[in-house]
Amino acid sequence: MTLIEMGQAAKVASSQLAVAGAAQKDAALRAAADALEQGEPMLLEANRKDVQAAEAARMRPAMLDRLTLDHTRISNMADGMRQVAAQEDPIGQVIEGRNLPNGLEIRRVRVPLGVIGIIFEARPNVTADAAALCLKAGNAVILRGGKEAIHSNTVCADLMRGAVEKTGLPRDCIQLVQDTSRSSSTGMMQMTGYLDVLIPRGGRGLIQSVVQNAKVPVIQTGAGNCHVYVDDSADIEMAANIVDNAKTSRPSVCNAMETLLVHQDIAEKALPVIGARLLEKHVELRGCPRTRAILGTDKVVPATEADWATEYDDYILAIKVVDSLEQALTHIAKYSTGHSECIVTRNYRNARIFQQRVDSAAVYVNASTRFTDGGEFGLGAEIGISTQKLHARGPMGVNQLTSTKFLVMGDGQVRA
Known part of the structure; x- marks a missing residue:
């Protein structure tokens, strides 16, 4: 026909x-x-x-x-x-x-x-x-x-x-x-x-x-350039669990994270823990200069401008150290496809600001972006x-x- x-x-x-x-x-x-x-x-x-x-x-x-x-x-x-x-x-x-x-x-x-x-x-x-x-x-x-x-x-x-x-x-x-x-x-x-x-x-x-x-x-x-932002007050083990799940549980789907943003005040402690989890899963890391300085230039390749806008659908992750919550919000506003974003934080005020300012279909506090799914939301198939x-x-x-x-x-x- x-x-x-x-x-x-x-x-x-x-x-x-x-x-x-x-x-x-x-x-x-x-x-x-x-x-x-x-x-x-x-x-x-x-x-x-x-x-x-x-x-x-x-x-x-x-x-x-x-x-x-x-x-x-x-x-x-x-x-x-x-x-x-x-x-x-x-x-x-x-x-x-x-x-x-x-x-x-x-x-x-x-x-x-x-x-x-x-x-x-x-x-x-x-x-x-x-x-x-x-x-x-x-x-x-x-x-x-x-x-x-x-x-x-x-x-x-x-x-x-x-x-x-x-x-x-x-x-x-x-x-x-x-x-x-x-x-x-x-x-x-x-x-x-x-x-x-x-x-x-x-x-x-x-x-x-x-x-x-x-x-x-x-x-x-569908287009899902999803972000996880690790705030300066984040529980590091929680952040590692969320990032691991959001990136590696099924990287080919649209609710998988593609970019990790980490506050500069916690980066020295958090990135080695998170990076080790990701490298164990054979995730290719592409980072900014500060990320490479913390994790090692032998473990992280330089990120390009294109990396911040790329939906990899693969075991690849872009990582950027940011100066503040405001810089994280600016980055997300520029590169997000409006799908799902997450903040990991113990600061209630920052959590509220993040949910109010991020203009995406699903905005999370302390939970993996992988939950953006009709079945997980109790809506049935989608x-x-x-x-x-x-x-x-x-x-x-x-x-x-x-x-x-x-x-x-x-x-x-x-x-x-």
Whole structure:
């Protein structure tokens, strides 16, 4: 099918989904989850082809980790769909209501967005997560993954399409673009009249390309140049634990930290402890002159201007010693992508200042940036982390994939 044909089919499917009951949508999600588990052998075989091709192309280890599926990850994908099914149906929820003096009854209710397009990179789990969330919110979805995961994505989408059709919902409520060339990505950006919103999920390059070129509305997600600032009053062991977790627990994801800022008054004591933890995990350290003087020029390579703005998605960390909280705030304001930032401190006033001044979707005091996740926030699965302020911000769950409309009941009223 061409993109236009897919868009036409999605429009028809979305009109059916919009009036589907919660029970039917939830049954479809549970059936899709079962299909993923029952189709595990096919999924693993397809994924093996993708991984072999990625290894031959010398994909970076962190990105290869994103691509790889195993029994546990497939089970997690299925469980995620069941968790979405268990959530309250947002469609039809009354957000607010009032009766006017003239007798009009006004209610504002949640409604689906319609047709959502999602362009993403080498993460097969996104196929399942995105389809589940869109379906729950009554939206049809057109998925366009990267070429690195085409075999895995195709099998995953086919399993889900077959499962939802058996429950009476249109199979075209979930569609996967088979063309992974740049032209298909560009084509989706131009699908006015078919896509109600386009969501890019991937690195900064992908996101910026969509934002700059799309003619359809876009929700920005994912770019995560996240910072941890160690204040002068910080507990050093706590700081080491947070930095270690934020950088090394899974460096390829958008909520992993990329830059460490350390107050000059604690740097001499804190950096050796933190640096030792990171070097044990084989993290490449790129530091400012003061960082290199403390940790040793043999252990830390010189940081360049580009390092402060880079989302590595890898075992690489930029480190800078700053003179003050104010300098840390200035640095973050200049280089942050608005995702997640953390201060490690025992100073309540500084913690409050940091949370008030940092303009990001999630701002932490004494906790790892890795918590910026729909599941960790108790929101269930997510479509991504929105780093903009409209239409949503932070983890985007089911509620964030809806719009609202006003329902007005009258009894013959006319405006004077």
